[in-house]
Structure formats: C-alpha cells, structure tokens
Amino acid sequence: MKEPVVSMKNLSHAYENKNTLHDINFEIPHGAFMGMIGPNGGGKTTLINLILGLIKPDHGSINLFGEPIQKFKDWSKIGFVSQKANSFNKGFPATVYEVVSMGLTGKIGYFKLFKATHKQKVIEAIEQVGMEDYTYENIGNLSGGQQQRVFIARSLVSEPELLILDEPTVGVDQENVQKFYDLLHQLNEKHTITLLLVTHDTGTMTEHATDLVCLNRTLHFHGNPDEYKTLTNDDLSKFYSHPVNIVTHSH
Secondary structure, three states: OOOOOEEEEEEEEEEOOEEEEEEEEEEEOOOOEEEEEOOOOOOHHHHHHHHOOOOOOOEEEEEEOOEEOOOOOOHHHEEEEOOOOOOOOOOOOOEHHHHHHHHHHHHHOOOOOOOHHHHHHHHHHHHHOOOHHHOOOEHHHOOHHHHHHHHHHHHHOOOOOEEEEEOOOOOOOHHHHHHHHHHHHHHHHOOOOEEEEEOOOHHHHHHHOOEEEEEEOEEEEEEOHHHHHOOOHHHHHHHHOOOOOOOOOOO
16 A cells, blocks of 8 residues: 555644644545645645645644655655636747646756657647647637646646645636546546645535545544535534535536
C-alpha cells in the first residue's frame, strides 16, 4: 500500500498571533478525489500554501509522499491550478501551446530549447484535457471553462501525482461545470492522479468526491460523501459558524 500523498499532524499556523489553522490532522490517500469545503476565511488557502511549501507551519508537521516537507525536493509531483478566471488578462499574447509549455519550465529550466520529447509532452497534455482543436488559438479567445482546461494541462505537462485546484469553477459558465468535473474524474480514475479540490459547491462535491474535509480554522469533518450527507443543518451551522441549509443536487 502506497504512502499517503499528504499527511498532516497537529498542524497549526497563525498570522499576527491570530490562529488561522489549529491542530489539523488528516491524510490525502493515494488516488483520492478529495473535496475541501468551508467558509471564506476558514483557512483553506492557508492550508494549500502550507502544502505547497509557500509558508511554514508554526506547529506540527507535513509529509509529502512519505517525506518531511523540509526535505521534499520533487515539486514536479505536485500541480496547482488557482482561481484564474477572475483575474486572467484576456489580452495576454500566448497560444494554448505556449501556455501549456510553461509548465515544463521547472523541469528543463528557463531559456532552454525544447526537445522533440518536450513538445510531445505538451501536445499530450493538451489532448488529455480535450483542447487539441485549440492548440494554436490565443488563450484570450477561449471561454472561462476552456481556459481552465488549458491551465490544468499546464499543470499536467510535468506529470504530477497530486493536482491541487483552488475554486476552479469560478468564472466557468454552468453549462461547462459538469464537463469540467467529468474531466477531473477522468484524470483521477484513468490517469490515477490524486486530486485536492477546494470549493464552495458542497452539493456537487458530495456527488463527485471520494473524500471530504470541512475546514473552519480547525477540522470539523473528515469522511466520505455518504457520511457527510447524514449531517444535519445544525451540524453544518456549527461547522460554518452561521446558519446553513443543505442543498442537494440531482443528476
């Protein structure tokens, strides 16, 4: 059995003496599709930054692929897709191919010439997200959903084992949200990429994720979607620190 992709023990972090995360303990198993939910300001982005090594915990430990984060070097194993839709410059002069190729910079270095094998990896990543018909299209001409696929391809080109997505459907029209989740399922099941998806769409997550965590400064829930569905409105109101009504999605 493989080591967990991410393991956290007694993890705490504070900004200006104010706790943002307190005593977090959970693992992301190899091959999981984990959804992370919780209110704004609950520490989700802070937790992502800790996993990515952008900030250090005040207490506790993080292991990545069985190795303490302080010793972890193989960052190409982790891909990250941020909330790009609200801030992306549509006038950015780059094609889909050029944007995806940027994902190889960490492996081959800046100002290095691409070999044929590198070019093939870029094409394969574009095909993996179903954007081969737009390979040489300017990215600014694409819809929000199409752009997010391109940014996923940019992360996939380095062949990560863990893909972290922060609110990836922000700015994506509802018609394409289901297609987007279908793509994530394909990456998770067919390509065995472990996923960590941060979202406010709890209803959709209960239909798609294999594991769920609810974070509001501390860990309020960690289990599977069926267990989450047994929670009451009162339970969720305690987690979110304000009244919550459960909404279900029918497909």
